[in-house]
Amino acid sequence: MPEEFSSRVIFQWKDVHKEFPGVIALNGVSIEINAGQVLAIVGENGAGKSTLIKLAAGVYQPDGGSVVLDGQQSIHNPVEAYRNGIVTVFQESELFDQLSVAENMALLKGLPCKRFGVVAWQQIKQSSRHQLRSLPEKLDPTVNAVQLSVAQRQMLQVAAAVSEKAKVLILDEPTSALSVKESQWLFEQIKTLRAQGCAIVYISHRQKEIFELADVISVLRDGELIWTKDRSDVTSESLVTAMVGRPVDIESHRNLHKPSNTLMFRSHQVSDGNVLNGIDLDINAGEIVGLYGLIGSGRTEFAETVFGIRKKLSGSIYIDGDAVEIRKPRDAVRHGLAYLSEDRLNKGVFRWLDIRENTVVASLRQISKVLTSRRDELTATTEMGNKLNTRYASHRQPIETLSGGNQQKVVAGRWLLTKPKVLILDEPTRGVDVGAKEEIHDIIQSLAESGCAILLISSELNEVMRYCHRIIVFRDGDVAGEVDATDAQSSNVAELAFPKDSTVELSDDPDATRPSRRRSGWRALLRTESALAAMIMILLILLKVQQPDYQISVLLDASATWMILGLAAAIVIVVGGIDISIGSLAALSAACGGLVLQTDLPPSVSIPLAMIVAMSVGAAGGLVNSALSLWGNVHPIVVTLGMLYAYRGLVSTIMDGKNISNLPDGFGNLAIVDGFYTSVIYGLVISAFGFLLLHHCRCGRHFYAVGNSPTAANLLGIRKSKNWFYAFAIGGALVGLAGMLQLAQKEQMQATLGRNWELEAIAVAVIGGVSINGGKGSAIGVILAAILVQTFSAVLIKFGVPGDRMKLVIGLMILVAVFMDHLWNRQRSVRPTGGCAR
Numbered sequence: 001m002p003e004e005f006s007s008r009v010i011f012q013w014k015d016v017h018k019e020f021p022g023v024i025a026l027n028g029v030s031i032e033i034n035a036g037q038v039l040a041i042v043g044e045n046g047a048g049k050s051t052l053i054k055l056a057a058g059v060y061q062p063d064g065g066s067v068v069l070d071g072q073q074s075i076h077n078p079v080e081a082y083r084n085g086i087v088t089v090f091q092e093s094e095l096f097d098q099l100s101v102a103e104n105m106a107l108l109k110g111l112p113c114k115r116f117g118v119v120a121w122q123q124i125k126q127s128s129r130h131q132l133r134s135l136p137e138k139l140d141p142t143v144n145a146v147q148l149s150v151a152q153r154q155m156l157q158v159a160a161a162v163s164e165k166a167k168v169l170i171l172d173e174p175t176s177a178l179s180v181k182e183s184q185w186l187f188e189q190i191k192t193l194r195a196q197g198c199a200i201v202y203i204s205h206r207q208k209e210i211f212e213l214a215d216v217i218s219v220l221r222d223g224e225l226i227w228t229k230d231r232s233d234v235t236s237e238s239l240v241t242a243m244v245g246r247p248v249d250i251e252s253h254r255n256l257h258k259p260s261n262t263l264m265f266r267s268h269q270v271s272d273g274n275v276l277n278g279i280d281l282d283i284n285a286g287e288i289v290g291l292y293g294l295i296g297s298g299r300t301e302f303a304e305t306v307f308g309i310r311k312k313l314s315g316s317i318y319i320d321g322d323a324v325e326i327r328k329p330r331d332a333v334r335h336g337l338a339y340l341s342e343d344r345l346n347k348g349v350f351r352w353l354d355i356r357e358n359t360v361v362a363s364l365r366q367i368s369k370v371l372t373s374r375r376d377e378l379t380a381t382t383e384m385g386n387k388l389n390t391r392y393a394s395h396r397q398p399i400e401t402l403s404g405g406n407q408q409k410v411v412a413g414r415w416l417l418t419k420p421k422v423l424i425l426d427e428p429t430r431g432v433d434v435g436a437k438e439e440i441h442d443i444i445q446s447l448a449e450s451g452c453a454i455l456l457i458s459s460e461l462n463e464v465m466r467y468c469h470r471i472i473v474f475r476d477g478d479v480a481g482e483v484d485a486t487d488a489q490s491s492n493v494a495e496l497a498f499p500k501d502s503t504v505e506l507s508d509d510p511d512a513t514r515p516s517r518r519r520s521g522w523r524a525l526l527r528t529e530s531a532l533a534a535m536i537m538i539l540l541i542l543l544k545v546q547q548p549d550y551q552i553s554v555l556l557d558a559s560a561t562w563m564i565l566g567l568a569a570a571i572v573i574v575v576g577g578i579d580i581s582i583g584s585l586a587a588l589s590a591a592c593g594g595l596v597l598q599t600d601l602p603p604s605v606s607i608p609l610a611m612i613v614a615m616s617v618g619a620a621g622g623l624v625n626s627a628l629s630l631w632g633n634v635h636p637i638v639v640t641l642g643m644l645y646a647y648r649g650l651v652s653t654i655m656d657g658k659n660i661s662n663l664p665d666g667f668g669n670l671a672i673v674d675g676f677y678t679s680v681i682y683g684l685v686i687s688a689f690g691f692l693l694l695h696h697c698r699c700g701r702h703f704y705a706v707g708n709s710p711t712a713a714n715l716l717g718i719r720k721s722k723n724w725f726y727a728f729a730i731g732g733a734l735v736g737l738a739g740m741l742q743l744a745q746k747e748q749m750q751a752t753l754g755r756n757w758e759l760e761a762i763a764v765a766v767i768g769g770v771s772i773n774g775g776k777g778s779a780i781g782v783i784l785a786a787i788l789v790q791t792f793s794a795v796l797i798k799f800g801v802p803g804d805r806m807k808l809v810i811g812l813m814i815l816v817a818v819f820m821d822h823l824w825n826r827q828r829s830v831r832p833t834g835g836c837a838r
Contacts, residue, residue, distance in 0.1 A: 010035045010070060010199045011056070011086070011168045017064035018051050020401065023393045025051040027223045028065070033168070033199045033216070038190065040202045040210045040231075043220035043243055044435050046391040046403045049203050050091075052220070053170050056201070057081050057088040059715060069167070079717030082109060085167030089157045089174060090715065091203075096708035097146035098776040099701075102128035104145050105160040107705055107716055117698045131163045132156075136185040149300075150177040150343050155186075162189045169193060170201040175209060176430045177342065179294045179459060180494070187213065205437070206460075207236055219243055244435035256469055257449050259287035263321065264453035265422045267306060270315035275301040277477045278315065283422070283453040288444065290464030290485065291457040293474030294497050299457050300342060302474070303424045307332045307339040320421055333362065336421030340412055340428055342457070348411040349399050356381045356395040358410050363417040384413035389439050400711075412440060416447065423447060426457040441467050461490050473497050528769040532784035539791040546798055553677050555790055560683030561738050561745070562786035565757060566764030567690035568734035570782045572622075572636075573765055574694065575727035576707040576720075576774035577629065581640040582735050583757030584647035585621040587749075589614040589732075590739030591651050594660035594749050603664040610667075614736035621647060622732025626724045644758065652751050661748040670744035682741055686734065691779035693730070703727050707774030764789055767813055789813070 009032050018026040026048045033039040043049050054060045055067050058081035067075050075081045081088070095104045105128045106112065112120040112127075128141040135155055139148075148156065154177055161169055171190075175183040190200055190213060204210055210217060210231075217234050219226040219242040226242045264285040269278040275298045283289050293299045304310040306317060308326040317324055324335045332339065341347035350358050359381040360367055367376045381395050388409040392402055399407055412428060425444070429437045444467070448454050458464050464471050464485065471483045473496040481496040543550050565582060572579045579585075593614030597606050625643055629636040671679045694700040702723050705713045710720045743749050768785030770777030792809060801809075 008035045009033070011201075012068045012071075013052060013055065013065070014068060015065035016052070016055060016062045016067065018048075018055065018060060019063055021393065024223050026055075026062075029220070029223075029225045030065075031218050031225065031228060033201060035167075035197045035199050036194055037215045038194060038200045038202055038213050040204065040214035040217045041220065042203070042205070042210060042217065042239065044405075046222075046406055047220040047243075048223040049220055050172070050403050051223075053088060053090075053172055053201065053203065056086060056168070056170055057715070058086075058717075077717055078715055079110075082717070086170070087161040087166035087168070088170040088715075089154070089161050089172065091173040091176065094709055094712040094715075095145040095148070095153055095156070096705050096712060096775065098144055098708050098771070099704055100142055100144055101132075101139065101148070101156060102141040103701065105131060105141075105156060107701075107718075108157065108160045110716075111698045111701055113698050118692075118696050119698060119701060121696075127163075131159045134162075134185075134189075135159055136181050151179065151182060154178060155182060158186060158189065162193060165196065166193075166198055168199045168201065170203075172203045173205070173430075174202075175204065175206065177427065177459065180461075181294070183209075207239065210239075211236075221245065256288065256445065256467075257286065259448070259469060260285045260451070264319070264451075265455075266316075266318040267302075268316045268318070270302070270305060270317065271313050272301060272305045272310050273313035275477045276305060279479060281472060281479065283455060285451045285453055286448050287470070288448050288454045288456055288468045290468035290471040291455055291474065292461060292464050292471055292493060292497060293480075297474040297497065298477040299474045300426055301477075303339060303426050303455070303457060307337060307424060309339075333418065337424065338362075338415035338418050338420035338422070339424045340415055340426060342427040342430065349407050353399065354396050355385075355390075355392055355399055355402070355410055358399045359384055359414050360417065362414050366418065380417055384417060385410075387416075388413050388443060389435075409440070412443070416443065420452060422453045422455070424455045424457070427459065428456070429458070429460075429463065461493055465490065465493070529778065529781050529784055532768070532781060532788055536784065536788050536791055539788075539795050543791070543795060543798060550794075553680065555794055556680045556683075556787070557671070557677040557745070558794075559787045559790040560677075560679040561742050562760070562764055562790065563683045563687045563783050564734050564738040564741065565761035566768060566782040566786045567687060567779060568731040568738065569758075569761040570765040570768065570770045570777055570779070571690070571694065571703065571727050571734070572731045573762070573770050573772060574707050574774060574777055575703040575723055576710065577626065577636040577724060577728065578762070578772075579622070579625055579640045579728065579731060580637060580758045580762070581621070581625060581644040581647055582731075582761050583754035584644045584651065585618055585732060585754075586735045586739035586742070586757060587651045587751070587754035588621065588647045588654075588739075589618040589736035590743045590749055590753055591654045591660065591751075592617045593736070593740050594663075594743060595654065597663050597667060598660065603666045606664055607667050611737070611740055614740045615733040616736070618732035618734070618736025618739070619729040620732070622728035622730070622735075623725060625732075626728035630721050630724060651753075655749075655751045657751075659748055659750050660743070663743070663747060668744055668747055670741060672745075679741060679745060686737060687779065687783045690734070690782075694777075694779050699723075699726060704775055707776070709775075760789070763813070 012032040013029055016026050016029050029048065029052065031039070031041070041049055041052065051060065055062055056075065058075045058078040061076065069075060069084055069086065075084070075086065096107065102124050106124045112123045114120050125141065132139050132141055139152060139156070145153070154174060158171070158174060174186055178186065194200060202210070202213055214231050216228060217231055217239065218228040219239065221243060262285040263282055265283040267279055267281045269280060270276060271278050279302055291299050301310060305312050306326070308328040308331055312326070317326060319335050319337070326332045326335065329339070350361065356377055360377045363380070364372060367373065367380055378395060385392070390406050390409040390413070392406065399410055402410070408428070408430070415423065429440055444454060444456070456464060456468055465488050468485045471485050471488055471493060473480045473483065473493060475497055483493055540552065565586070569579065569582060593610040596610040596613050599606055601609065621643070625636065625640050628634065629639045632639070669678060670682055671677070694703065702713070702718050705718050706720050706723045713720065739754065742753065764785045765777065765782055766772060767789065768777065768781035768783070770782065792813070796809060
């Protein structure tokens with residue numbers, strides 16, 4: 001530790017208390033760290049480590065005590081923490097999957113903007129390339145985060161954090177998914193920051209790292225501080241004893257039973273046509289086979305291919321002597337396979353379900369015969385929780401409230417309940433403390449002794465050497481060799497794992513960092529928009545051939561309203577909501593604006609005032625929808641369904657059975673002037689606003705972030721409630737403008753205005769590439785979709801197709817759009833080669 005920094009306390013937890021329902025997470029913990037010092041915090045899962053760092057990051061507020069920076073600054077929220085130099089890299093690197101790597105990195109510190117809140121995209125791109133240059137492997141800043149492996153997600157966040165030159169850097173299990181090479185890169189970054197005076201809080205279950213990096217070590221157990229000591233005063237034995245309250249042997253090789261000679265699993269020349277080059281692997285009943293390899297070696301790809309997550313191009317799989325065909329995970333489970341993914345957050349836990357539901361979800365057929373039995377499910381959950389020593393207050397507790405290690409135990413227990421013939425475990429002890437690791441391996445060994453064949457994938461060489469019968473080493477999509485675990489030497493295994501040419505350099509050429517044939521997020525959007533534009537051109541040519549005098553301006557006039565309504569629906573969907581009251585809200589806005597137009601005010605006053613009133617009514621309606629959904633914790637589809645009828649009832653009350661007509665001179669100019677369709681200009685101007693909002697303004701980019709992951713957004717201080725209010729209000733204001741445009745086009749209004757518009761507006765958004773799950777879509781795609789739908793309608797009318805069949809065609813278009821989006825997401829979720837695989 002540099003002497004000039006050693007005496008200055010830069011960060012403190014002062015007697016902090018934190019309690020959750022039924023659980024005391026922290027009980028009077030006081031720890032301090034000096035500038036230029038590395039503090040390691042260790043403890044079992046559930047000891048309070050995660051709560052401690054979330055207090056430091058501003059995610060939680062203490063129930064008692066305080067969190068202090070530089071002796072005076074208290075931390076109240078994540079944004080304040082980040083702005084004051086506290087940077088946290090959480091264990092579960094949850095990113096915004098549908099956003100690019102560059103934008104994800106920029107969001108970690110706040111999007112840089114120019115004047116008027118316009119995002120500085122060029123700065124973001126340059127900054128990301130500079131930050132990624134130091135990584136030990138190539139990473140394309142333009143690809144979407146969904147393509148990244150768990151290891152790459154962690155490295156990306158570390159790279160962004162390191163570039164900030166933080167006062168305090170908090171790393172939570174940063175090497176849990178990293179290879180040896182990547183871990184060494186991280187350690188070099190830590191040493192550099194330490195020399196610059198940065199205080200580093202390092203949380204890890206890996207003792208070798210703790211003793212290599214730490215200056216001071218603090219031990220937590222059951223929410224209390226056991227002790228804080230200099231590293232030189234701590235031994236491996238004393239550390240483990242302090243953590244778990246008893247001595248634990250973590251060094252010697254397990255005394256494993258002898259497996260049977262019965263072949264339980266065989267893969268013959270299994271290939272996925274991308275990473276795997278024909279894998280042959282046998283596992284006997286009762287045998288534990290370790291799978292080891294570096295990033296990109298194909299370990300996880302093999303497991304996913306066997307389990308049906310990835311498509312198997314060729315080869316055969318045999319279970320208990322029988323050839324089986326596995327096309328999807330359901331087939332694998334039916335044939336007796338179970339798979340615990342390395343990506344616990346995205347592919348393991350159902351975060352909004354409780355512990356019981358997460359535990360029994362894969363074994364409901366075994367637990368219940370016909371109808372599910374809550375008592376039997378609870379019994380199974382309790383037995384498995386006791387078996388794995390899982391810590392939780394109640395089985396009704398949402399799994400997202402558990403520590404990472406206890407979440408891992410629940411997921412492991414889920415598969416153990418299925419009593420599989422073959423169990424594939426990918427990083428089963430990632431982020432798990434030494435005591436829990438022993439407990440998990442006790443269960444694994446017990447399963448093996450009962451005849452289960454187990455494939456254990458791990459980045460920790462010591463783990464596969466200690467707990468396995470044999471070690472299979474992967475390299476470049478092939479089996480590089482096989483080693484008997486009892487006789488294995490770490491140097492021999494590592495030599496097999498390393499590729500012949502392991503030197504990787506980052507080029508100054510941004511194109512050189514692109515890992516494979518994958519397309520970036522923007523290229524995917526361009527592909528969608530190009531397809532829409534091509535279909536529009538084909539239909540227009542067909543129309544002109546059938547009717548040479550057909551005026552395209554008429555088509556654009558009809559499309560203008562739907563451009564605006566489609567954007568209104570898209571903005572709400574992007575942020576993660578949905579509004580099916582759009583049509584009724586448009587009618588209410590138009591009715592209120594129409595009443596203003598019928599006053600005795602001069603047109604120069606009444607027309608602008610009517611537009612303001614219509615937009616205000618629409619925005620107010622959107623705010624009511626979002627408030628009811630958020631405060632009542634009710635899905636917006638339920639809230640807006642009710643408001644659909646409420647708004648329609650208000651329209652009937654306001655109009656009292658009468659039509660709105662006799663509009664002032666000049667109001668019709670919104671739609672047409674001297675034969676020129678000004679509605680097209682109106683629609684395009686508002687569409688340009690939507691494009692700038694969604695793609696070039698900080699507010700719009702936050703909409704995408706919240707729609708992608710409210711949890712990750714909250715950790716960055718991007719509040720879901722605030723962004724929902726903005727999105728629903730802006731969408732409502734656009735709906736009000738659309739209602740006024742329709743009033744100008746029709747020159748009168750009946751109470752039926754806007755009926756069924758909501759479904760067509762959502763259809764336009766979905767056809768335009770907006771994901772119904774939120775977080776994805778483009779304004780240009782929505783605009784093109786509005787034109788496409790109207791062009792389709794014009795073609796169908798030209799060929800005499802009845803109106804009800806036109807609805808059928810639109811419905812089929814929606815289904816095709818959703819299906820294509822699903823296929824595209826599924827394709828991108830398979831990790832590419834060249835640095836995006838493990």
